[in-house]
Amino acid sequence: MICISSLDGAGGDEVGRLVADRVGLRLINEEIVARAAREAGVASHVVADAEERKPLVARVLKQVLTGGPGGHAALGALHEGSHISGVAGSHSAQSDDFRGLIRTAIEETATECDCVIVAHAASVALSKRAGALRVLVTASPETRGARLAKANGIDERAADRLVEESDAGRADYLKRFYGLRAEPPTLYDLVVNTDRLSLEEAARLIAGTTASAP
Secondary structure: OEEEEEOOOOOHHHHHHHHHHHHOOEEEOHHHHHHHHHHHOOOHHHHHHHHOOOOHHHHHHHHHHOOOOOHHHHHHHHHHOOOHHHHHHHHHHHHHHHHHHHHHHHHHHHHHOOEEEEOOOHHHHOOOOOOOEEEEEEOOHHHHHHHHHHHHOOOHHHHHHHHHHHHHHHHHHHHHHHOOOOOOHHHOOEEEEOOOOOHHHHHHHHHHHHHHOO
């Protein structure tokens, strides 16, 4: 069992795919959301939206920054402000319910098969599970911003804002859902920095660690 957590822009999704190919394990990502959605009796996109590690206002601002459809209209609606607190409270409660289902989906998946799970804070959810290798893929804000700018077709300033928003959302997610006030490196068995390593090199290192584990 390999759990790969990643900061946005650090390349964790691609590293996870490369690791799964190297060690011959199934790659699990969206299946977690789909499983939680089946348990809740809702569409997958509903759970995926609720799992976003960003508050409502931050998600709207991201749409505006990246030119996403409806971003400015949504921002205008927020300015009206009359029902924001009620909507936000409802959204938060719903998110917590779905996150509980996501955690259960992670635990059940880990019981059923050996695999590579990317994202969904699986490293934390399976922190006490024997035989799970917990990996953090990270990079500097500058590297991450440059990658996000290229991937989203946005300028450097907008990409830097996305990095800040993502990090704040990640911290909030870990605090509210797992009670973690910080994310120390000791949460992980291996931390790889894609400033210095290519994504292929990072995957090779992770796969090699798995092969040499007792």
